[in-house]
Amino acid sequence: MKNFILLFFLCSFNLHAESFYDFKYKDTSGNMISFETYKGKVVALVNIATRCGFTGQLDDLEKIFLKYKDQNLVILGVPSNNFLSQTPEENKEVGNFCRLKYGVTFPILEKQEVIGDKMSPLFKWVHSQKGFESSIKWNFEKFIIDKNGKIVDRFRSLTNPSDKDFLNAIEKNI
Numbered sequence: 001m002k003n004f005i006l007l008f009f010l011c012s013f014n015l016h017a018e019s020f021y022d023f024k025y026k027d028t029s030g031n032m033i034s035f036e037t038y039k040g041k042v043v044a045l046v047n048i049a050t051r052c053g054f055t056g057q058l059d060d061l062e063k064i065f066l067k068y069k070d071q072n073l074v075i076l077g078v079p080s081n082n083f084l085s086q087t088p089e090e091n092k093e094v095g096n097f098c099r100l101k102y103g104v105t106f107p108i109l110e111k112q113e114v115i116g117d118k119m120s121p122l123f124k125w126v127h128s129q130k131g132f133e134s135s136i137k138w139n140f141e142k143f144i145i146d147k148n149g150k151i152v153d154r155f156r157s158l159t160n161p162s163d164k165d166f167l168n169a170i171e172k173n174i
Helices: 002-011 057-071 091-102 121-128 164-173
Strands: 024-026 032-034 041-050 072-081 142-145 151-155
Touching: 002 151, 024 072, 041 057, 041 164, 057 072, 057 164, 142 164, 151 164
Parallel strands: 041 072
Antiparallel strands: 024 032, 041 142, 142 151
């Protein structure tokens, strides 16, 4: 019984996160990333896909990451296969695709559900934040999280990362 309780506690850690900094997820290489390391940084959280018409946004996201990473910007890519199965690859393949095709150096987490009954705890948290309750409609929705771990802005898929409104949201929070 003790083992069951311990296992339940460990498996549900992310389920009851009260803060963005409470989360821990593996990247596509299997390395654990604690979001606590992002305290004091601005984070652009983006649900990504490998076979989507918006996949080219990875290129602009990487350029922005390189431009602002020394000013404490982090971009977190979160692959999802929720929309027309546009990320069918396994986690390691997703990471390799992002690195080799788009030169991505920012963290890419393991695949997560961003909508529906199996939505990951991270995206349940996103949708529990006041003003950000509406569902993600497609790949490449972008959430700006300020230095205090609060979501301050959201950009839908059609907003390219090079768009001045997206860049302004990053710059005013850095």
